[in-house]
Amino acid sequence: MSAEERILKVLEGINEKILTYSGENMMEDGTLDSFELIEIVSQLEEEFDIEIDAEYAVIENFANKETIISLMKKLLKE
Protein backbone atom coordinates (compact mmCIF):
# COMPACT_ATOMS: atom_id res chain seq x y z
CA MET A 1 0.00 0.00 0.00
CA SER A 2 1.43 3.42 -0.96
CA ALA A 3 1.85 6.25 1.54
CA GLU A 4 -1.03 8.12 -0.09
CA GLU A 5 -3.32 5.10 0.21
CA ARG A 6 -2.37 4.73 3.87
CA ILE A 7 -3.16 8.41 4.49
CA LEU A 8 -6.53 8.12 2.78
CA LYS A 9 -7.34 5.01 4.80
CA VAL A 10 -6.64 6.90 8.04
CA LEU A 11 -8.81 9.81 6.90
CA GLU A 12 -11.65 7.51 5.85
CA GLY A 13 -11.59 5.82 9.25
CA ILE A 14 -12.01 9.13 11.04
CA ASN A 15 -14.47 10.90 8.74
CA GLU A 16 -15.29 9.48 5.33
CA LYS A 17 -16.67 12.86 4.18
CA ILE A 18 -13.07 14.08 3.98
CA LEU A 19 -12.51 11.83 0.95
CA THR A 20 -15.31 13.41 -1.08
CA TYR A 21 -14.84 16.99 0.15
CA SER A 22 -13.86 19.23 -2.76
CA GLY A 23 -13.79 22.68 -1.12
CA GLU A 24 -10.92 24.78 0.16
CA ASN A 25 -11.44 24.75 3.94
CA MET A 26 -13.17 21.76 5.45
CA MET A 27 -12.96 23.13 8.99
CA GLU A 28 -14.71 26.35 8.10
CA ASP A 29 -17.22 24.41 6.01
CA GLY A 30 -18.04 22.16 8.95
CA THR A 31 -16.79 18.89 7.45
CA LEU A 32 -13.97 18.55 9.96
CA ASP A 33 -14.12 19.52 13.62
CA SER A 34 -11.25 20.23 15.98
CA PHE A 35 -11.49 16.85 17.70
CA GLU A 36 -11.23 15.06 14.37
CA LEU A 37 -8.19 17.19 13.50
CA ILE A 38 -6.50 15.98 16.68
CA GLU A 39 -7.49 12.41 15.81
CA ILE A 40 -6.06 12.73 12.30
CA VAL A 41 -2.74 14.01 13.63
CA SER A 42 -2.58 11.27 16.26
CA GLN A 43 -3.43 8.45 13.85
CA LEU A 44 -1.07 9.67 11.14
CA GLU A 45 1.71 9.80 13.74
CA GLU A 46 0.96 6.20 14.67
CA GLU A 47 0.55 5.00 11.11
CA PHE A 48 3.90 6.43 9.98
CA ASP A 49 5.70 6.41 13.35
CA ILE A 50 6.55 10.09 13.13
CA GLU A 51 5.91 13.12 15.29
CA ILE A 52 3.89 15.97 13.85
CA ASP A 53 4.77 19.19 15.64
CA ALA A 54 2.10 21.68 16.61
CA GLU A 55 3.48 24.16 14.08
CA TYR A 56 2.08 21.96 11.30
CA ALA A 57 -1.42 21.75 12.78
CA VAL A 58 -2.70 24.81 10.96
CA ILE A 59 -5.74 24.94 8.77
CA GLU A 60 -3.68 25.40 5.60
CA ASN A 61 -2.32 21.88 6.11
CA PHE A 62 -5.71 20.36 6.90
CA ALA A 63 -7.88 22.26 4.46
CA ASN A 64 -8.72 19.15 2.40
CA LYS A 65 -7.29 15.72 1.67
CA GLU A 66 -4.83 17.09 -0.89
CA THR A 67 -3.20 19.45 1.61
CA ILE A 68 -2.99 16.65 4.18
CA ILE A 69 -1.30 14.34 1.66
CA SER A 70 1.05 17.15 0.69
CA LEU A 71 1.97 17.79 4.33
CA MET A 72 2.59 14.11 5.01
CA LYS A 73 4.78 13.70 1.94
CA LYS A 74 6.83 16.66 3.13
CA LEU A 75 7.16 15.26 6.66
CA LEU A 76 8.02 11.77 5.43
CA LYS A 77 10.85 13.19 3.30
CA GLU A 78 12.38 15.00 6.31
Add this chain to the structure above:
Amino acid sequence: MKGIFEHIVVIGYGKITGEVLSFVNAQKEKYGYQMEFIEYEIHPVSITHKICTDEGIPYAQIPEKAKVTEKLLSIPEKTLIISASNNYLFPAEVVNKDNITVINFHNALLPKFPGRNAPSWAMFEGETEAGITWHYVTPGVDDGAIIVQKKTQITPDMKAYELAGILMNIAFEGFCESFEGVVTGTAPVVHQVFPPNRKIYLSKMVPNEGVFSLDDSPEDIYRLLRSTDYGLNAIFPHMKTNYQGKEIEITRYRKISADKKEDDGSLYLPLKDGSFLKLKYKEL
Protein backbone atom coordinates in the same frame (compact mmCIF):
# COMPACT_ATOMS: atom_id res chain seq x y z
CA MET B 1 -47.39 24.28 20.93
CA LYS B 2 -46.63 27.95 21.55
CA GLY B 3 -43.22 29.01 22.76
CA ILE B 4 -42.78 31.14 25.86
CA PHE B 5 -39.77 33.11 24.56
CA GLU B 6 -39.79 36.03 22.13
CA HIS B 7 -36.04 36.06 21.69
CA ILE B 8 -33.24 33.47 21.72
CA VAL B 9 -29.54 34.27 22.02
CA VAL B 10 -26.97 31.57 21.27
CA ILE B 11 -23.47 32.10 22.64
CA GLY B 12 -20.49 29.79 22.20
CA TYR B 13 -18.08 28.44 19.62
CA GLY B 14 -17.24 25.33 17.67
CA LYS B 15 -19.18 22.42 16.25
CA ILE B 16 -21.86 22.09 18.94
CA THR B 17 -22.68 25.79 18.74
CA GLY B 18 -22.96 25.58 14.96
CA GLU B 19 -25.34 22.64 15.22
CA VAL B 20 -27.42 24.39 17.87
CA LEU B 21 -27.59 27.56 15.77
CA SER B 22 -28.94 25.74 12.72
CA PHE B 23 -31.42 23.74 14.77
CA VAL B 24 -32.76 26.77 16.66
CA ASN B 25 -32.98 28.80 13.48
CA ALA B 26 -35.03 26.08 11.81
CA GLN B 27 -37.56 26.12 14.67
CA LYS B 28 -38.13 29.86 14.97
CA GLU B 29 -41.33 30.00 12.91
CA LYS B 30 -42.82 27.10 14.83
CA TYR B 31 -42.28 28.69 18.23
CA GLY B 32 -42.41 32.35 17.24
CA TYR B 33 -39.10 33.81 18.40
CA GLN B 34 -36.36 35.95 16.93
CA MET B 35 -32.79 34.84 17.38
CA GLU B 36 -29.22 36.07 17.27
CA PHE B 37 -25.72 34.76 17.85
CA ILE B 38 -22.97 36.25 19.99
CA GLU B 39 -19.38 35.16 19.39
CA TYR B 40 -17.51 35.96 22.61
CA GLU B 41 -14.39 33.91 21.93
CA ILE B 42 -13.15 34.79 18.49
CA HIS B 43 -11.57 31.86 16.66
CA PRO B 44 -9.62 32.10 13.41
CA VAL B 45 -11.73 29.36 11.86
CA SER B 46 -15.35 30.08 12.66
CA ILE B 47 -17.99 27.63 11.51
CA THR B 48 -20.58 29.68 13.38
CA HIS B 49 -19.86 32.80 11.35
CA LYS B 50 -20.45 30.87 8.13
CA ILE B 51 -23.71 29.36 9.41
CA CYS B 52 -25.00 32.78 10.45
CA THR B 53 -24.10 34.23 7.06
CA ASP B 54 -25.62 31.32 5.13
CA GLU B 55 -28.81 31.22 7.20
CA GLY B 56 -29.31 34.94 7.78
CA ILE B 57 -28.91 34.81 11.55
CA PRO B 58 -27.99 38.16 13.17
CA TYR B 59 -24.42 37.86 14.37
CA ALA B 60 -22.18 39.91 16.65
CA GLN B 61 -18.57 39.48 17.68
CA ILE B 62 -18.24 40.81 21.23
CA PRO B 63 -14.92 39.69 22.74
CA GLU B 64 -15.26 41.74 25.94
CA LYS B 65 -17.14 40.33 28.91
CA ALA B 66 -18.48 43.68 30.11
CA LYS B 67 -19.93 44.42 26.68
CA VAL B 68 -21.58 41.01 26.43
CA THR B 69 -23.14 41.62 29.83
CA GLU B 70 -24.30 45.06 28.75
CA LYS B 71 -25.78 43.62 25.57
CA LEU B 72 -27.68 40.86 27.40
CA LEU B 73 -29.01 43.25 30.03
CA SER B 74 -30.32 45.55 27.31
CA ILE B 75 -32.65 42.93 25.81
CA PRO B 76 -36.22 43.81 26.84
CA GLU B 77 -38.06 40.72 25.55
CA LYS B 78 -38.56 37.40 27.32
CA THR B 79 -35.34 35.72 26.30
CA LEU B 80 -33.71 32.29 26.33
CA ILE B 81 -29.91 32.32 26.27
CA ILE B 82 -28.34 29.09 25.05
CA SER B 83 -24.75 28.66 26.18
CA ALA B 84 -22.97 25.92 24.26
CA SER B 85 -19.24 25.37 24.61
CA ASN B 86 -18.95 28.86 25.98
CA ASN B 87 -16.45 30.43 28.35
CA TYR B 88 -18.37 33.63 29.11
CA LEU B 89 -19.40 33.26 32.74
CA PHE B 90 -22.86 34.71 33.26
CA PRO B 91 -22.92 37.25 36.08
CA ALA B 92 -25.75 37.11 38.63
CA GLU B 93 -27.31 40.30 37.24
CA VAL B 94 -27.93 38.50 33.93
CA VAL B 95 -28.98 35.15 35.36
CA ASN B 96 -31.35 36.74 37.87
CA LYS B 97 -33.00 39.16 35.44
CA ASP B 98 -36.74 38.44 35.26
CA ASN B 99 -36.99 38.23 31.48
CA ILE B 100 -33.92 36.02 31.02
CA THR B 101 -33.53 32.24 31.24
CA VAL B 102 -30.09 30.75 30.61
CA ILE B 103 -29.36 27.12 29.76
CA ASN B 104 -25.89 25.62 29.42
CA PHE B 105 -24.34 22.34 28.36
CA HIS B 106 -21.76 20.83 30.70
CA ASN B 107 -19.63 17.90 29.59
CA ALA B 108 -20.19 15.71 32.64
CA LEU B 109 -23.01 13.92 34.39
CA LEU B 110 -23.77 16.59 36.96
CA PRO B 111 -23.58 16.79 39.90
CA LYS B 112 -20.33 14.95 39.17
CA PHE B 113 -17.35 16.95 37.89
CA PRO B 114 -18.56 20.56 37.91
CA GLY B 115 -16.06 23.07 36.54
CA ARG B 116 -13.40 22.72 33.86
CA ASN B 117 -11.96 19.79 31.91
CA ALA B 118 -14.63 17.41 33.17
CA PRO B 119 -13.93 14.60 30.63
CA SER B 120 -10.36 14.41 31.91
CA TRP B 121 -11.43 14.19 35.52
CA ALA B 122 -14.02 11.50 34.79
CA MET B 123 -11.38 9.43 33.01
CA PHE B 124 -8.71 10.03 35.62
CA GLU B 125 -11.05 9.10 38.47
CA GLY B 126 -11.65 5.75 36.79
CA GLU B 127 -15.27 6.30 35.83
CA THR B 128 -16.57 3.78 33.32
CA GLU B 129 -19.17 6.16 31.96
CA ALA B 130 -19.25 9.85 31.21
CA GLY B 131 -21.86 12.12 29.74
CA ILE B 132 -23.32 15.54 29.28
CA THR B 133 -25.88 17.64 31.10
CA TRP B 134 -28.04 20.49 29.80
CA HIS B 135 -29.01 22.52 32.81
CA TYR B 136 -30.44 25.87 33.83
CA VAL B 137 -27.79 28.40 34.77
CA THR B 138 -27.63 29.97 38.20
CA PRO B 139 -25.05 32.39 39.61
CA GLY B 140 -23.18 29.30 40.92
CA VAL B 141 -20.93 26.89 39.01
CA ASP B 142 -22.80 24.15 37.12
CA ASP B 143 -25.30 23.83 39.95
CA GLY B 144 -28.59 24.62 38.23
CA ALA B 145 -31.52 22.26 37.69
CA ILE B 146 -31.00 19.49 35.15
CA ILE B 147 -32.97 19.46 31.90
CA VAL B 148 -31.52 16.39 30.22
CA GLN B 149 -28.52 14.07 30.50
CA LYS B 150 -26.95 11.66 28.00
CA LYS B 151 -24.38 8.98 28.78
CA THR B 152 -21.53 7.26 26.96
CA GLN B 153 -18.97 4.62 27.92
CA ILE B 154 -15.36 5.38 28.73
CA THR B 155 -13.55 2.56 26.94
CA PRO B 156 -10.19 1.15 28.14
CA ASP B 157 -7.90 2.87 25.62
CA MET B 158 -9.93 6.05 25.13
CA LYS B 159 -8.08 9.37 25.25
CA ALA B 160 -9.46 12.63 26.61
CA TYR B 161 -9.87 14.24 23.20
CA GLU B 162 -11.80 11.22 21.91
CA LEU B 163 -14.18 11.36 24.86
CA ALA B 164 -14.58 15.13 24.48
CA GLY B 165 -15.53 14.66 20.82
CA ILE B 166 -18.14 12.02 21.63
CA LEU B 167 -19.59 14.24 24.35
CA MET B 168 -20.02 17.08 21.84
CA ASN B 169 -22.05 14.75 19.62
CA ILE B 170 -24.34 13.50 22.36
CA ALA B 171 -24.71 17.06 23.67
CA PHE B 172 -26.41 17.99 20.41
CA GLU B 173 -28.63 14.91 20.60
CA GLY B 174 -29.69 15.93 24.11
CA PHE B 175 -30.33 19.47 22.99
CA CYS B 176 -32.63 18.37 20.17
CA GLU B 177 -34.54 16.06 22.48
CA SER B 178 -35.12 18.71 25.13
CA PHE B 179 -35.54 21.87 23.04
CA GLU B 180 -39.33 21.75 22.72
CA GLY B 181 -39.71 21.33 26.47
CA VAL B 182 -37.43 24.28 27.14
CA VAL B 183 -39.06 26.72 24.70
CA THR B 184 -42.57 25.77 25.79
CA GLY B 185 -41.75 25.81 29.48
CA THR B 186 -42.63 22.15 29.92
CA ALA B 187 -39.15 20.64 30.29
CA PRO B 188 -38.65 18.55 33.41
CA VAL B 189 -36.69 20.34 36.09
CA VAL B 190 -34.58 18.06 38.27
CA HIS B 191 -32.71 19.80 41.04
CA GLN B 192 -29.21 18.54 41.69
CA VAL B 193 -28.43 16.78 44.94
CA PHE B 194 -24.89 17.70 45.90
CA PRO B 195 -22.48 15.46 47.78
CA PRO B 196 -20.91 16.75 50.98
CA ASN B 197 -17.76 18.77 50.28
CA ARG B 198 -18.70 19.36 46.66
CA LYS B 199 -15.51 19.88 44.65
CA ILE B 200 -15.38 22.29 41.72
CA TYR B 201 -12.64 21.53 39.22
CA LEU B 202 -10.70 24.64 38.26
CA SER B 203 -8.80 25.15 35.03
CA LYS B 204 -5.48 25.32 36.90
CA MET B 205 -6.02 21.85 38.42
CA VAL B 206 -4.20 18.94 36.75
CA PRO B 207 -4.94 15.23 37.34
CA ASN B 208 -2.48 13.77 39.88
CA GLU B 209 -1.00 17.28 39.99
CA GLY B 210 0.79 16.44 36.74
CA VAL B 211 3.23 13.92 38.22
CA PHE B 212 3.47 10.17 38.68
CA SER B 213 5.95 7.60 39.96
CA LEU B 214 7.35 4.84 37.79
CA ASP B 215 6.47 2.58 40.74
CA ASP B 216 2.78 3.31 40.11
CA SER B 217 0.93 0.59 38.25
CA PRO B 218 1.40 0.95 34.47
CA GLU B 219 -2.39 0.88 34.14
CA ASP B 220 -2.68 3.94 36.40
CA ILE B 221 0.07 5.73 34.50
CA TYR B 222 -1.64 4.92 31.20
CA ARG B 223 -4.94 6.24 32.53
CA LEU B 224 -3.29 9.46 33.73
CA LEU B 225 -1.67 10.01 30.33
CA ARG B 226 -4.90 9.28 28.46
CA SER B 227 -6.93 11.55 30.73
CA THR B 228 -4.67 14.53 30.00
CA ASP B 229 -4.25 13.85 26.28
CA TYR B 230 -5.76 16.53 24.05
CA GLY B 231 -3.25 15.94 21.28
CA LEU B 232 -1.82 19.15 19.94
CA ASN B 233 -4.22 21.18 22.10
CA ALA B 234 -1.95 21.41 25.12
CA ILE B 235 -4.67 21.89 27.72
CA PHE B 236 -2.48 20.19 30.31
CA PRO B 237 1.33 20.22 30.60
CA HIS B 238 3.30 17.05 29.88
CA MET B 239 3.18 14.63 32.81
CA LYS B 240 6.38 14.46 34.85
CA THR B 241 8.19 11.74 36.77
CA ASN B 242 11.65 10.81 38.05
CA TYR B 243 13.85 8.35 36.19
CA GLN B 244 17.36 7.40 37.29
CA GLY B 245 17.48 10.37 39.63
CA LYS B 246 16.46 12.91 37.01
CA GLU B 247 13.18 14.67 36.41
CA ILE B 248 11.72 13.83 33.02
CA GLU B 249 8.53 14.72 31.17
CA ILE B 250 6.62 12.33 28.95
CA THR B 251 6.41 13.73 25.44
CA ARG B 252 4.66 10.77 23.77
CA TYR B 253 3.07 7.54 24.88
CA ARG B 254 1.60 4.58 23.14
CA LYS B 255 0.27 1.15 24.02
CA ILE B 256 2.11 -1.43 21.90
CA SER B 257 2.31 -5.19 21.55
CA ALA B 258 5.39 -6.99 22.94
CA ASP B 259 6.86 -7.60 19.47
CA LYS B 260 7.00 -3.84 18.81
CA LYS B 261 9.47 -3.18 21.64
CA GLU B 262 12.66 -1.55 20.38
CA ASP B 263 15.94 -0.46 21.88
CA ASP B 264 15.18 3.17 21.07
CA GLY B 265 15.72 4.91 24.41
CA SER B 266 12.03 4.84 25.31
CA LEU B 267 10.70 3.46 28.58
CA TYR B 268 8.57 0.33 28.32
CA LEU B 269 6.19 -0.54 31.15
CA PRO B 270 4.45 -3.95 31.11
CA LEU B 271 0.66 -3.87 31.18
CA LYS B 272 -1.39 -6.71 32.61
CA ASP B 273 -2.82 -7.70 29.22
CA GLY B 274 0.66 -8.56 27.89
CA SER B 275 1.14 -5.32 25.96
CA PHE B 276 3.52 -2.50 26.90
CA LEU B 277 3.19 1.18 27.58
CA LYS B 278 5.87 2.93 25.55
CA LEU B 279 6.96 6.28 26.96
CA LYS B 280 9.06 8.78 25.06
CA TYR B 281 10.52 11.40 27.31
CA LYS B 282 12.93 14.26 27.66
CA GLU B 283 15.01 15.30 30.65
CA LEU B 284 14.17 18.58 32.34
